[in-house]
């Protein structure tokens with residue numbers, strides 16, 4: 001996947017972001033909501049987008065960068081088509097979610113925080129998803145899979161390949 | 162208004178939602194229409210019922226018939242049999258709702274009978290997306306009373322008299338905090354709700370926000386009036402999309418009804434609330450870091466004092482309370498201080514909500530009067546440990562808390578008693594562990610979390626927790642050396658004494674408490690290279706017991722690394738050099754002949 005930012009292709013998205021900045025720039029503490037919006041629109045926060053935010057809000061780029069890197073929800077690199085989150089919340093952990101995570105890592109051959117070479121899957125370890133009753137739990141985009149065993153992982157991932 | 166003969170409540174909490182309860186609700190409505198019952202039966206989607214383990218859950222009123230594990234394909238039968246013909250669908254009843262052929266209503270099931278629902282009073286009962294339902298359950302009456310009949314000081318006095326203490330973990334008296342904020346001087350003041358819910362294994366606040374968002378809005382507005390603020394913020398985790406959506410709907414509805422905004426209920430009092438989303442940093446649950454984050458900065462804690470009550474958001478006096486703390490406020494106004502104080506203990510009145518999880522039969526949300534014993538929660542409400550296993554410990558307080566062993570199961574739960582045991586009340590995570598869980602590994606798990614989440618501002622926390630994690634990893638992988646345990650203790654003391662914020666100060670707790678109660682497990686790892694629970698893979702060996710092996714060959718056929726040899730009908734053996742400790746053979750052996758040692 002090319003990491004170069006395509007201004008032409010992203011024209012509409014940039015416009016959307018600029019509108020949002022315009023609407024919110026007089027709000028106190030606008031940087032976080034704007035970063036959330038940008039993350040939603042682009043799926044990540046490349047330097048070019050950080051620049052737009054910096055200028056739009058009159059906040060130094062170093063500060064935008066500092067905030068964007070502090071929070072784990074903001075990503076500086078693009079994510080895969082499907083984001084897999086294996087819950088490592090306490091309730092899931094004591095019921096063996098580490099083994100689920102190990103299995104996903106083994107099958108996709110990536111570590112937590114990485115994306116597969118074909119851009120298909122990104123892998124994250126999440127905290128409690130509020131579905132402890134189904135522990136151990138994994139989510140793929142918005143779909144939740146519960147009461148997992150390591151053996152079930154392969155079949156689930158197959159559906160997305 | 163239409164009077165319905167029956168109400169069907171479908172749980173729309175996160176747990177049930179993830180097993181498609183939204184589709185169950187739609188299908189239920191369709192089928193009801195098909196059968197011409199739409200003017201007689203109403204379907205409502207509510208917040209979490211609390212018994213997430215058995216979801217998706219559905220309750221039919223007026224009888225209170227409790228169906229669990231409902232599937233889409235069961236919907237037609239419920240409508241056709243129960244709603245149309247009045248015959249309960251027995252095969253779908255919650256397992257404990259039938260006793261000797263008598264069907265118990267939902268309130269008589271042990272799980273609920275032993276609870277006292279104050280903060281969760283409306284969860285699983287009302288439609289959180291409809292303000293009318295909240296109002297029908299006496300919602301916004303407390304606000305009306307405060308604004309029209311009470312002075313600001315009277316409001317604060319009432320909260321003080323109730324004895325309510327902060328449910329975010331530390332248990333600080335809520336009325337006192339309101340008083341400090343009121344007395345602080347400032348031209349502008351803020352009211353903040355901490356909905357960052359950082360404990361990685363807990364979801365109490367989320368369920369309140371999803372199931373009863375107006376109770377939090379109402380309480381914040383009352384607080385705004387009391388302390389003299391016209392602006393509130395709810396700082397909520399971005400990972401809670403359903404809660405965010407329902408809160409936004411609730412805020413919009415409250416504005417429409419004149420319960421938020423300008424001149425609320427014609428009292429001349431103005432107050433509005435805005436949502437701010439967190440972005441995945443645990444430390445932002447700490448109040449000063451949370452304030453930094455709302456201001457649009459990196460969420461690094463500030464030095465205290467000054468406390469937020471004097472200098473908080475944008476340097477202005479700021480009241481900050483937890484979701485569950487707020488959820489208690491309206492009902493204290495409605496039912497009075499005496500009623501509230503009649504629940505719980507002298508020093509900790511009221512109830513506490515816990516997210517009960519781990520190795521327990523009934524996983525879910527439970528609300529109990531303070532002073533209930535751990536045993537009552539785990540065995541009485543939680544239904545005990547599954548699969549006949551032995552209880553080992555219960556963890557409270559998440560990464561800031563500790564593990565409590567069997568000897569203390571009869572401890573009544575309140576702020577002081579849990580602290581005395583080396584744990585804390587915390588925000589309400591309660592994870593049960595059985596004989597298969599390794600306590601050294603659990604300590605490692607929490608340290609791994611803290612290292613990940615330390616903001617890096619102070620060295621003791623940033624470097625110290627990392628050093629502790631390294632030692633714990635060494636121990637659990639079988640490379641522990643004499644002196645390691647003592648080093649852990651020394652580091653723990655250091656970090657406790659010199660970290661700036663609560664995250665660092667409490668980070669060693671999981672290690673300290675497991676060392677206190679399970680030191681023998683640490684010693685077995687370090688000195689005998691043995692994990693007593695058999696969890697730490699690198700420390701166990703798989704052995705076939707000659708006396709039990711029938712020589713069926715199943716293990717041999719399934720071993721992925723050809724580590725097992727033996728002739729048919731003769732005892733088999735595992736070659737420890739080849740064994741990769743995958744555990745397959747144990748699962749496959751029909752005679753229980755394989756052991757972890």
Ligand SMILES: Cc1cc2nc3c(=O)[nH]c(=O)nc-3n(C[C@H](O)[C@H](O)[C@H](O)COP(=O)(O)O)c2cc1C
Nearest residue numbers: 327328329355358359446447448482483486663664
């Ligand atoms: C590391 C850390 C994390 C915290 N996380 C939370 C949290 O997720 N939710 C919460 O309400 N309080 C949390 N707190 C406590 C808050 O700082 C604060 O005491 C609380 O919000 C006050 O509300 P209360 O008095 O109503 O409990 C945390 C504290 C620390 C030190």
Ligand code: SF4
Nearest residue numbers: 616618619622662665
């Ligand atoms: S104790 Fe840890 S989390 Fe708290 S301020 Fe210091 S480094 Fe940050």
Ligand code: SF4
Nearest residue numbers: 720740741743744746
């Ligand atoms: S644990 Fe796995 S590798 Fe070891 S003997 Fe059993 S099946 Fe084979």
Ligand code: SF4
Nearest residue numbers: 710711713714716750
């Ligand atoms: S599966 Fe059990 S009984 Fe059969 S050969 Fe293996 S150890 Fe022996």
Ligand code: FES
Nearest residue numbers: 087089092128129
């Ligand atoms: S700990 Fe995994 S869903 Fe709660």
Ligand code: FES
Nearest residue numbers: 172174176177209
């Ligand atoms: S989410 Fe349905 S019972 Fe908790």
